[in-house]
Amino acid sequence: MTDAFTESLEARVAEIAAIENLVERGLAAREAREHMAVRDRELYAIQRAVVQELKPGRTWEEVGRLFGRSHAWAEALATARSSKRRKSEHAAQQTPTARETEGHGEDTSTP
Template sequence: MTEALTSAIESEAGRLAGITDPVERFHAVREFRQKLARGDRSGKELEQAVVSELKEGRPWREVGELLGVSGSRAEQIAKGRGPLRHAAESTPRAGAAEGHAPDTSTPEQP
């Protein structure tokens, strides 16, 4: 990402945070996020086009090596599929949303 784009996003986020009316701020933030999502979709389409261009005459393994990803990931990008979920994005433990602490006790030994 370019420094100018990062700066623009941060500037807009700061402006949005300064909107005093909560309802107005909510709607402004929602519109901002929708614009970011449209930009993200455009970026993904550009990635797909690049990967498809690189694929011409090459096996997926080689395309992946060129891009620094696995061959199967390169194929996923070309087909518009997202990556597998990372451990950091995994489902939270049961009870986390309710604010319950994890059970750290150890079972009694017989």
């Protein structure tokens, strides 16, 4: 990150933190995070495209090394197998717990 970017972001966070009204502060923080999330997705797409363009003629290890990361990171990013999935991409149903799988009832030992 550039110093100007970091300084700008830090200034915006400080500005939001200084808002006295709690609701306004919370709303400003939510809005800023939403804007950052959109930009994060755009940057992720750029990074993914770069990794895909670098791959031909290189191993995943070489591509990962160019970014200071592992071969698994590079391959996962390029093939959309990243952990940065949206909630809508997760399984529709929860995985059963070990208790349920073994036929045990709901755990009622904790309040």
